[in-house]
Amino acid sequence: MKSLISITSLFLSLIFSSLTYAQSCGSGGGATVCLTATGSADNIALSWTVSGTVDSIQVYRDTDSNPSGRSRLAILSTSERSYTDTTAVAGTQYWYWIKFRADGKFYNSNAATAVREAGCDATAITPYIQVDGAWSQVSSVTIPSGTQITFGPQPVSGGSWSWSDCGTSGDAREQAIAPTASCTATAVYTNSCGATSSQDFVVTVDGGSSSIYPNYNINPLPADMTGMSSNALDIANNITLGFNIGNTMEAIGGETAWGNPMITADFVSLVKQSGFNAIRLPLAWDQYADQATAEIDLSWLARVREVVQYCVDNDLYVIVNIHWDGGWLENNITLERQAENNDKQRAYWQQIATYLRDFDEHVMFASANEPNVADAEEMSVLLSYHQTFVDAVRETGGKNAFRVLIVQGPDTDISKTNDLMTEMPVDTVSDRMMAEIHFYTPWNFAGMTADESWGNQFYYWGAGNHSTTDAAHNPTWGEEDDLNALFSLMKTQFVDQGIPVVMGEFGAIRRTEQLSGDDLTLHLKSRADYHRFVAQQAKAYGMVPFYWDNGGTGNHGFGIFDRNTNTVFDQQVLDALMQGAAN
Structure with a gap:
């Protein structure tokens, strides 16, 4: 019996000692x-490996060998012969x-199985900066020239520290400096198993000048993770399809100024019942603020909180942003x-974040809308706006210390974002940030309303x-292959690096007054297919799509719902969206 057990143990160890598995191949269609x-x-x-001719390749994964219930990870080019799954949990066996x-x-194909090794994980650094004797959980600070500050990152024990730049040196965890020029210090922590992590501390020296507005972070709270356990990737995976309540709370002149009714709890419930599980809430703030002090009217903050509560009551995720807002930022x-x-x-984000601080992880904040950026210099300015947003939210504390935050690419354009957005803001907590782009490509189909000398409208697509x-009026560009190529840029730049991408807006206008008969039928089918x-x-x-609905039910409108009667107006597009999001 002893020898049989030994032989069996040896046999099992030989099977599971290797992390590479494959069965016989899968064949079909030649x-x-x-x-x-x-x-x-x-x-x-x-x-x-592929022998023969294939015209579609998709990667699927499951936690058991039964392919029913498996999840699709990617749709790839037929020339691809490899894929890297960075989302696998260490120690869990997966089948592909x-x-x-x-x-x-x-x-x-055959089912191939493997386990991601446990390995030695790096330790997350929690940044702290002391100014005027008070510690704050932040990684950036703005100070007058010569002000003494202290960096004091955590953990406080269990490993070793090293520092560089901005007047820091040596291996002490706490570093006191008094900079006279803006600088960035880098702390590197090596944990007990040898894995390293780093944290930048950004110091902006303003020469002694202060903000032109009051400090509205007058009641910061200790960090509170209650109800905030999900990171950005978790939330992105939980969102099936999002919906914009557009042309409403961002309207210049008031919530109903652009022709839509006020948002009601019944309308939000209709959105949820129709299959969406997230709402993007475009918002104006500047017109509700005192221009001398940037203080936001409390009645407007209360109205925003009321609508956010409608969403949370329906178990919807909701994105709160600063939209066009008269263009002061973008x-x-x-x-x-x-x-x-x-x-x-x-000033604005200190107030918004404080007023909405008690909501759980269902509420996310977005820095801006469609920031107009032309080059690398302007991109650096935009990054500073995003950094200010992140710092202002985080310093209010409470649940905001862990809230998922969303920052926008230049013009929220995929190509510009791919070219210019080479870094994300520095955050005090890891894996709590998303990038945002919008998508109206090809514009000739999605939004163009008149033929031009440089090109015609596209009435049809796909x-x-x-x-x-x-x-x-047939499309000459911007169909399936072009869209896949653009989407793959965001996957490589962000998603594959663990940063989810929000497609904050997408859609194509309805051309009911331009077309009739068979042409209109083909156009409407094209919209549904798009x-x-x-x-x-x-x-x-790997992106999170939010349909742009402006409430318009006539020619050139995007509206799926009749907001005046709380009924579905465009069942064809609603069905198409749900079918797309489910596949």
Whole structure:
């Protein structure tokens, strides 16, 4: 018996000592796909071979060998032969499949299984800065020249520290400095198992000048993680499809100034019952604030909180932002306006964050809307606005110390964001930030309302939807392959780095007065196909899609609902969105 046990133990150890597993290949339609999976401390790496011709490759994962209930991780180019799963949890065994299409039908590869090693994880650094004898959990500070401050990051024991720049040196955890110029210090912590982590401390020296507005962070609270356990990736994975209540609370002149009724609890319930589980709430603030002091009218703060409560009561996630707001920020991303706008950004977000501080993780804050940025210099100004936003929210404490925050790319344009947004703001807590882009591509289809010398409107979109009688308004760019190529940029730049991307707005206008008969029918089918495809592919590439609804039910409108009667107006697009988000 003893020898049998030993032999059995040896056999099992040989099976499970390797982190690379593969079974026989999967075949169908004249093609064969052979998949292997290899686990390491950083990820699980997949690789496969393909013989024959395939025209679709998708990666699926599950925590057991039964493919029913598995989840899709990615849709890839048919030329791809590898994929890295960075979201696998250490110590959990996963099974993977390549779903491929050949000769018009879908087939599966073999199931390959692997385990991500536990490894030695780096220790998160919690930054603290002491100014005037008071400690704050922040990583950046603005001070008059020569002010003494102390950096005191945590943990306080268990490893070793090293410092560089900004007058710091040596291995002491606390570093006291009195800078006379703006600078950035870097702390590196090495834990007991040898893994390192780093934290930047940004010091801005203003020469002794102070904000032109009062400090509204008059009651900061200790950090409170109650109801805030989910990080940015968790929340992104929990959102199926989002909805913008557009042209309402951001309207210049008041909530109903642009023709929509006031938001009611019944309308928010209708949105939830129709299948959305998140709301983006575009908001104006500047018109409700004293321009001399930047103090926001309490009645407006109370109205915003009321609508946010409608959302939370329906178990909806909700994004609160500073929208166009008259353009004070997004139209003035310049060095000349940088100091003034940072002061206003700080004053507004101190008040907004304090007033909404008690909401749990269902409420997220977004720095801006569509910031107009042309080049790297303006991008650096925008980054300072975002940094001010992050710092202002975090310093209010309470649940805001852990709230998920969203920062916008330049123009919220994918290509510009890919080119210019090379870094994110510094945060005091890890994995609590998302990036945001908007999507109205191709504009000829999504929003263009008249033919121009440089190009025509696109009335139709997508494979199988080109007109044989109105070829002048068929799309010449911006269809399925172009959209996939753009989405892949965001996946590589952010999603693969652990930063979720919010597609804060997307949609295409309805052209009911421009077209009739078969042309209108084909156009409406194109709209449905477009919204289905964008929702589906956004999710496939790791983004969180929010449909833009401006309440308009006529020509050139985006409205899905009739907000005056609280009924569904555009069932065709609503169904398409839900189908796309579910796949």
